[in-house]
Ligand SMILES: NC(=O)C1=CN([C@@H]2O[C@H](COP(=O)(O)OP(=O)(O)OC[C@H]3O[C@@H](n4cnc5c(N)ncnc54)[C@H](OP(=O)(O)O)[C@@H]3O)[C@@H](O)[C@H]2O)[C@@H](O)CC1
């Protein structure tokens with residue numbers, strides 16, 4: 685196994701692209717966040733707000749009907765498309781042309797939702813981030829993994845990773861299985877944890893930012909929004925993954941003196957994104 689490449693500020697500055705002075709929302713990228721179900725609309729609010737706060741020009745959320753008012757009132761900057769069903773997603777039908785898709789947060793595992801995910805994977809050619817219950821749906825239907833476009837980014841926490849790979853008996857075996865999976869399906873795996881590692885075939889990246897303040901509900905949903913936004917802005921998938929993970933952790937490091945570990949919540953990741961981006965301009 686190769687030694688991990690540390691994701692430091694020095695490495696990040698090699699890939700970070702400041703926003704051009706003459707940019708406008710039409711060329712800053714359009715991110716589509718697909719997720720949500722009854723009782724889990726907060727995850728989509730967090731993810732789509734994180735996306736619009738990470739530099740893309742437009743964000744659309746595709747959600748079940750029950751989330752319409754919630755989304756529109758929580759984040760007026762985000763556009764909303766709804767499924768025909770009230771409480772969960774059954775048919776992912778849209779006519780917009782997003783530059784990146786983030787799917788899975790709060791989406792649930794209803795059989796109709798599983799079928800809708802399969803249909804999207806059949807049709808989709810857009811760069812994609814797959815998280816949360818969309819990963820569990822892939823674990824339940826492993827043959828669908830062959831539908832993923834090359835360099836799709838998946839962002840499992842340890843339990844989601846275990847559902848995809850099966851159990852491991854040591855850290856070494858976990859990395860070996862993850863590398864094998866990345867090679868087999870040509871996907872980038874963000875192995876969330878403390879620290880987070882990113883696996884791109886045999887290359888391993890190790891994040892250097894973040895702290896236990898991030899151990900709070902919704903912090904992964906926010907990460908999905910950030911990475912999807914960067915993908916929509918035309919970052920290469922591996923660069924979107926490393927920059928996204930670095931900025932996500934950095935928000936918690938910057939916030940810590942003010943919030944402590946305890947009072948930092950997922951919305952604070954979004955609140956501190958601006959300060960995290962500013963460190964890359966100096
Ligand atoms: N406000 C909202 O709308 C929110 C909505 N959300 C949405 O809810 C959906 C379900 O997501 P989820 O991750 O809570 O459920 P699930 O996959 O069963 O994992 C839980 C189990 O996994 C484990 N585990 C997790 N992390 C681990 C670690 N670091 N290290 C080790 N183990 C770890 C741990 O298992 P245990 O250790 O207890 O066996 C834990 O009990 C999803 O769609 C998400 O987007 C949430 O984001 C919250 C805010």
Ligand SMILES: Nc1ncnc2c1ncn2[C@@H]1O[C@H](COP(=O)(O)OP(=O)(O)O)[C@@H](O)[C@H]1O
Nearest residue numbers: 841876877878895896898899901902903904905
């Ligand atoms: N102790 C910790 N140190 C650093 N990062 C952490 C720690 N605990 C959690 N995180 C980060 O928080 C995020 C949690 O993601 P996830 O479990 O998917 O949360 P949720 O599904 O509630 O949004 C991951 O990015 C993970 O790396």
Ligand SMILES: [Mg+2]
Nearest residue numbers: 816841904905
């Ligand atoms: Mg999660």
